[in-house]
Amino acid sequence: MTFSETCNKIFIxxxxxxxxxxxxxxxPQNPYAEGTIEDLxxxxxxxxxxxxxxxxxxxDPQIQPDEALKIKRRIDKSNQDRTDLVExxxxxxxxxxxxxxxLGDATINTESPAWAVDRLSILALKIYHMEQEVNRTDADPDHLEKCNMKLSVLLQQREDLSTAIDQLIQDIEAGRKYMKTYKQMKMYNDPALNPILYKNKK
Known part of the structure; x- marks a missing residue:
């Protein structure tokens, strides 16, 4: 099983x-041993x-402002957790x-393997939810046709991205490409780097 096949299996x-x-x-009931790539x-x-x-x-247009703020804070934390996991x-x-x-003529890729994997994970969710739309019994034919077309594009995108990920890893294994790890350094979450946060501490 290739790495992308492992990813897609776990993501689905x-x-x-x-x-x-x-x-x-x-x-969640995580079936994988902590610290393994499958766990990640x-x-x-x-x-x-x-x-x-x-x-x-x-x-939701009916959401209360205080509830919306709580969820926004939760999304912010989720984004940071997501970035930490990618890293x-x-x-x-x-x-x-x-x-x-x-190799002496090795090149670096535009994105690291994990950030490509990040997009593959999101694709799994897009495909799942587009399939839900395709299978709706309360939607009109035009909606179903458009969603079927979108689903086809998403499935092709997953196939292409999976191939690209496996090729990138093969190139890294063979020394044809090399990778560096860059921390994202999200400034808005850092109380030492976000002016709103550090000004309010004074």
Whole structure:
């Protein structure tokens, strides 16, 4: 099984697992050993699934302002948790291939393996929810046709992205590409870097 196949298997299973509860406060049953790449992938997709539904909830036109603010704060934390997990996945790859001899003409990729995996996780959720739209019995034919077209594009996108991820990893393994890990340094979450936060401390 290629790495992208492992990712897609876990992302599909985790997305389905979330929808067994369909509750942003549900406690997941993670079947993977802590610290493994499978564990990281499961937790990554779970965060994405919860955040997907928080983004739906906050767009309710009837939502009360105080509840919307609570959810916005929760989304902010989720974004930070998501970034931290992506960086942990990149650390896994960086450690795994740290002994690879890099070729003299090796190049660096525009994004790291983990940030490509991040997009693959989101695609699993997009595909799941577009399939839900395709299977609606209360929607008109025009809606169903448009959603079928969108679903086809998403499935092709997942296939292409999966291929690109596997090719990138093969290139890293062979020394044709090398990777660096950059911390995202999200400034708005850092009380030492966000002017609103550090000015209010004075």
């Amino acid at each position: 299973e985790t997305t389905n697992h979330y929808h067994e509860f369909d509750n942003v406060d549900a406690t 992938l499961f937790r990554k997709n779970w965060i994405d699934a919860v955040q997907w539904h928080l983004e739906d909830i906050i767009r 942990s996945i990149d650390d896994f790859f960086f450690d795994k291939y740290s002994d690879v001899k890099v």
